[in-house]
Structures are given as C-alpha cells and as structure tokens.
Amino acid sequence: MTPLAGYLLIAALLFAIGLAGALTRRNAILVLIGIELMLNAANLNFIAFWRYSPHPEALTGMMFAIFSIAVAAAEAAVGLGLVIAIYRQFHTTDLDKITRMKG
C-alpha cells in the first residue's frame, strides 16, 4: 500500500466515524463534533493529495485546506451559538426531545 492510499483510508475512516456520530448521537454538541470530524477528514485528503501531487509548489490543495479550516471555524462558532440559543428555548440539547417542527 502506498503512503497516499494509507492517508486516504484514514480520511475515509474518520469521515465515516464523524458521519456515525452526526447521525446517531442525541446531544446537539456531539452532532457538531461529528460534523467537525467530517470536515477534518476532507482537509486530510486535500493535504495528502497536495503532498503527492506533481506540482506541490502551486499550493492549490494547501490553500483549499487553509480556507476550509477557516470556514470550519466559522461553522463551529455559529453552530454552538445556535445550540446555546436552542438550549435557552427548550432547556435541553437532546435532539430527540426538540420536536416542535415535527409533522
């Protein structure tokens, strides 16, 4: 197995773990943690492909990863602000109990 395939497999595993967390946990904060793990797995792919690309000096993958880290930071700030606002409204972060919009 080449090193690049190893990194890609680790990224796929991290993505699946993050997806499992986002789909199965009841706490809204842990769903956000799962989404952060998925974003990080994508970043690992960008950096791995950048490192083994024929022209790493073009910096494309590196720049994409840096901008993606910045967007993930903004997402975390807004997401956790929303969790706090929902907690003020419902006094819980349990997603199974927040059913006001359920049909």
Added chain:
Amino acid sequence: MSPVFYLIAVITVGGALAAVLLKSVVHSALAVTGAFAGLALMFLSLDAQFAGFAQILIYIGAVAILVVFAILLTQGSEILTDAVFSRTWLAGFVIAAAVFAALGWAVLQSAPVLPNVSAVPAVTVHDIGVALVGRYVLPLEIIALLLTAATIGAVIVAMHEKEAAK
C-alpha cells in the same frame, strides 16, 4: 508506511471513535481534541507545517475551547441519561459503515495508480504568504468577511433570547 504513520493513525482514529462512542459529553470533547492533535501530526508528517500549526491553533486552541464552553453553558446540572444514542442509531451506523465501505473500496481500487513517492515540496511559509496576498487574495478577503459575519451572527443568535426577556 512507517511505524510513525501507524502511531499517528491510532491516535487519530482512537480519539475520533472515543468522541463518538463515549457516554459523557466532556469526555467526548477531550477525545475529539486528541483526534484534532493526531490530525495536526498527520499534516506535519505530510510536510504541511503551516496547515499543521494552523490546525493546532484553530482546532485545539479555539474550536475545542468553544465546545467546552458550550457544554458548560448547556449542561450545568443536567444528569446523564442512559440513552446517548438516538432511536434510529442502527440506521445511522449502517449508513456510516456503507459510506466507509464505498470510500475504502474506491481507494483500494485506485491504489495501484496512485503516485507512490515524490520529492519533499520545497514550500516555505513565505511562499504561502505571497500566494495568499497574490493569487488567492479574493478568497482571503471573502473568508475575512465570512469570519466577521459569522462572529457577529453567533453573538446575535446566542444573545437574542436574553434581549427579548428584558
């Protein structure tokens, strides 16, 4: 595949697994910090020093602290319920396993044509800075605007209820 790679992989995947499976939210936040640190080590082992240290600063320094603050503000005296997984947990794990199977199959199928070894990229932080204010200056400005808007938006969303209660 060096032993260092396997060590970092175990730290990263172990941290991520613990974050998803542990019962206590605080333990999960701690475990995910370990996963973020493992990812930063992976970036460093891929010769991406700038991205590695940015990962440490932003994820371990900011996002993990933000998560801990959110836990503090929402779980003050809440007792741990025994059901930490939602009612549809089985479907969630099956979907995640299917996604991993598809991605892993794709990687293993394309493994023979992936580039094997390449020279260490001669990229310095100076080059990254020049690229950021040169070719990538428009995305940089958009990201700056997005971060400003997101910070103000997060504060407004989190404060709104308090204002209305007055």
